[in-house]
Amino acid sequence: MKGLRPSDKPMQFSRSLKxxxxxxxxERTLIGLLLVCGVCAVAMTVVGPRILAWATDTVFEGAMGRQLARDLPEGLSAEAAAEALRSAGEHSQADMVAAMPGLLVGQGVDHQKLAGILLAAAAVYLVAFLLGVIQGRLMAVVVQRSMRRLRSSVEEKLHRTPLSHLDQQSRGDILSRVTNDIDNIAQTTNQTFTQIITAALTVVGVLAMMVSMSWSLALVVLATVPLSVVVAVFIAKKAQPHFVYQWRTTGELNGQVEEVLTGHAVVTAYGRQKAEAERFALKNAEVRTATATSQFISATMHPSLSFLSNLTFVLVAVFGALHVIAGGLSIGGVQAFLQYSRQFSQPLAQISSMMNLLQSGVASVERVYELLDGPEEEPDQPSRPELVPAGLKGRVSFEDVEFDYDPEQPLIRDLSLVAEPGQTVAIVGPSGAGKTTLVNLLMRFYEVTGGxxxxxxxxxxxxTREQLRSRMGMVLQDTCLFTGTIEENIRYGHPEAPEEEFLQAAGAAYVDHFVRSLPEGYGTLIDDDASALSAGEKQLLTIARAFLSGPEILILDEATSSVDTRTELLIQRAMATLRRDRTAFVIAHRLSTIRDADLIVVMDAGRVVEQGSHRELLERGGAYARLYASQDSVNTDQSEPS
Structure with a gap:
């Protein structure tokens, strides 16, 4: 798969996020509760500085009242004290005193009032904390439920994706989308969703409080907002393509690792460890560079906005001091305003610090939706049970079939072939002749393009595909076993089979003897690799699985290609029993294994060039005879002593 470079155009950020x-x-009900908790928590947080401003004013009024008692009679109110100071020519001090309505000359700090204010502040912040905890819990539930649905959608999509499309994709990259990208989406959503909501509500609440206290100072704070927005948008646009590239290269790296692990024996046998390590190092360096670049560009946003925040703080401190001197604001009011300026710029800084996470998450969203938006199998026609008899006879007919993977390079043209019920049809020919493709068309892994x-x-x-495939059994050249017990693997196609049928299938496939020799017998645990079993034993297990499923039509694709001669004989005996009263298609390179087939079909370049029995084709002296003679010559040469 071609990786997306930073210069390429990623999907639209806003569209993918929406x-x-x-x-x-x-989850809108839970999200609604989450928003309510967010609004209440922000309201408590915004009110906090105003309450603390009252506490500061109470302390300052008490201290000022004590100080004024040196020059003025005790008991004067703030208004009377201000008039007295103006009469004495202290106009600046008089304006400050006039802004302290709770001041009383000679009276110190009202500790009871101060304690009440501080208790109120503590209660407000405690409620904000509890609401934040509830909000976090709700967010975790919302995210995990959403991720569960997303994983299910991806799983269902993979089952609907045509094999032709999956064959063109890197398995590692697909796994990376299903695992790494979805995990990244969950982490990003959990860390940013509530914070962005809280940040937006905080900006609105703080702005309202600042305007209510002093609209002129609020304008000072707002003056730097447009510049902050321009900086944030500029950096985000620069970083987004690099985040997309980061996750693309991560998927490619996973694909390479999967290939090397799967083919570890081959890599070791050919001494390619160093070459693969160098290839990994190059791809790993590419991932490192992409990640470092995206993180660096996004990380510049926080210091940039912090600088603007500090500039705002200085401006508020200067203009706030002038307001206090002019009597337009109390000391506590300036203190609250400084806190609000921080609270106003802090959400912007939080959003900036989350932009790298957000952009990384949206890049993963784009990759997952790219998978979900991929092609799907053509939908089945409406089920028509009346067309399907209770038991298929198994007559299979290919009528002028045409197929190509690439329209520019046709593979199968005008292929006609009939397999009568109960016949064993062997399909032979050189590599690339179309043998396996023929079977894939019969199973509807691919759809014919003609005929x-x-x-x-x-x-x-x-x-329907289910109606068709439920009547078929398949044994492939590459054995496919699943993590579980041997019994579970044999029962894979028919889990509810009675014990008698299960043992009969195991016996007919010659697996009963070697399985019972294992310490745990049929309860032996194996994984997809099943390294404890030989290639022949694994193949016999897949044959037993086909036995138990009881198919009307059987497909054997190079089922004996990777086993020894003795096991091949066992498999051939098992095949003979399995093929009895069933239509069977056998793909084989070793012609010695299909001499007893009822019909041998010779394919070359997507066409049937010969048909007949083993004896008939040899007597004809055509393509089959030449192919058989070449294999017989090779076998003879190999049997001669050196």
């Missing part, structure tokens, strides 16, 4: 937020709509395939006269496109 789409993701709309996917959280099922049709019928089963008992029914066009397979008139059957």
């Amino acid at each position: 789409r993701f937020l709309s996917s959280m709509r099922p 049709r395939i019928t089963v008992d006269g029914i066009d397979i496109r008139h059957l």
Whole structure:
């Protein structure tokens, strides 16, 4: 898959973010509660500085009242004291005193009033804390429920994605989208969603409080906002393509690691460890560079906005002092205003510090939605049970079938072939002749581009994929086992099979003897690699699985290609039993394994060039005879002593 470079254009940030937020709509009730908690918590936080301003004014009024008692009679109110000071020519001090309505000459600090104010402040901040805890809990529930739905959507999408599309993708990159990217989305949402909401509400609440206290000082604070927005938008646009590139390269790196781990034996056998390590180092360096670049660009936002915040703080301190001298604001009011200036700029700084997370999360959102928006299998036609008899006879007909992976390079043209019920049809030919493609068309892993395939006269496109595939069994060249017990692997196609049928299938596939020799028997745990079993034993397990599923049509794709001669004989005996009374398609390179087939079809370049029995084709002296002779010559050469 081609990686997206920083110069390439990523998906639209706002569109992807809006789409993701709309996917959280099922949690709107919890989100509503979360918003209510956020509003209440912000209200408590915004009111806090105003309450503390009252406490500061109470302390300052008490101290000022004590100081004025040296020059003025005790008991004078603030208004009377201000008049007395003006009469004495102390106009600046008089303006300050006039702004202290609670001042009483000679009276010190009212400790009871101060204690009440401080208790009120503590209560306000405690309530804000509790609401924040509740908000965090609600956010965790909302995020995890949303991620569960997203993972389910991706899982369902993968089952609907055509094999032709998956074959063109890196498995590691797909896994990275399903795991790393979704985890990144969850982390980003959990860390940024509530903070952004809280930040926005705080800006509105603080602005309202500042305007109510002094609109002129509020304008000083607002003066730097446009510049902050310009800086934030500029840096965000610069960083976003690099975050997209970061996650693209991470997916490519995961794909490379998966390849090397899967082919570890091959890498070791060919002595390619150093080469693979160098290839990994190059890709790892690419990931490091992409990550460092995106993080650096995004990280410049916080210091930039912090500088503007500090500039605002200085301006508020200077103009606030002038307001106090002019009597337009109390000392406590200036203190509150300084706190509000911080509270106003802090949300902007928080948002800036979260932008790297947010952009990284949206980059992952884009990658996951790119997967979800990928192509899907053509929908099945409406199910028509009347077309499907209780049991298929198994007559399979390819009628003028055409297929190509690439329209510029046709693969199969005008292919016609009939397999009668109960026949074993062997398909042979050189690599690339179209043998496996033929089977993929029969299973509807791919759709024919011309002609049709019928089963008992029914066009397979008139059957649902489930109806078709439930009647078929498949044994592949590459054994596919799943993490679980041996019994669970055999029962994979028919979990509810009675014990008698299970043991009969195990016996018919010649697995019973070697499985019972294992310490845990059928309860032995294996994984997808099943390294404790030989290649032949793993293949016999897949044959037992096919036995138990009881298919009407059987497909064997190079089922004996990776086993020894003795195991091959066991498999051939098992195959003979399994093929009995079933239509079977056998793809084989070793022609010695299909000599007893009812019909041998020779393919070359997507066409059937010969058909007949083993004896008939040898007597004909055509392509099959030449292919058989070449293999017989190779076998003879290998058997001669050196």
